[in-house]
Amino acid sequence: MVKICEMKRDSQKYNTNLTMINYESSYYDLYKHTCCYSYYEVSMQNNIDPFDFYSNDKLLEKAGGIFMLIKNNELIGAVEIDKQEITHLFVNNKFKKRGYGKRLLEFAVNHIYEEGYNEDILFVVDTNTIAKHLYLKNNFVIQSVFHEEW
Structure with missing residues (x-):
């Protein structure tokens, strides 16, 4: 069982000008590698296979909500958004x-x-203390905590 924190904040615009690109098939291997290794430590702490990852077809289904920051052909990080939910964020x-x-x-x-x-x-994930700190520092508030089988 993995302990999960649901966090929310009132939406308000930041003054930022980050240039992002949407996911496409040509980035699959780079995206998978970077994401899996970014979450490696937290995955291992929670007995989750860090290399259990989406297929390219699954990523293409949600490509309109996957935004990547790429500089000099390196994936610096990415964020996945579904409506008002930030579903993944990794560096x-x-x-x-x-x-x-x-x-x-x-x-x-x-x-x-x-x-x-x-x-x-x-x-x-509750053990992802670095991410939790980032979210709390940016006005997210823990709304609930629950356990989930992964």
């Missing part, structure tokens, strides 16, 4: 502790705001 291990997580979060919040939603929602 390449090579680029952690440089403010990219905050900038990706700001991009996601702006996107949700621009889509007309007045509340941002996300779920985070």
Whole structure:
């Protein structure tokens, strides 16, 4: 069982100008590799296979909500958004502790705001303390905590 925190905040726009691109098939291997290794430690802490990943077809189904930050052919990080929910946010291990997580979060919040939603929602594994700290620091509030079988 994995302990999950549901977090919410009132949507309000940040002043940011991050240029992102949407997911497409040509990025599958890079996206999968970067995502799996970004979540590796948290996955292992919770007895989750860190390499159990979506198929390319599954990612293409939600490609309109997958935004990637790429510089010099390297995936710095990405955020997945479904309506008003931030479903994934990760930063390449090579680029952690440089403010990219905050900038990706700001991009996601702006996107949700621009889509007309007045509340941002996300779920985070309780042991992902770095992510939880980032969200709390950016006005997300824990609404509920529950256990889920993964």
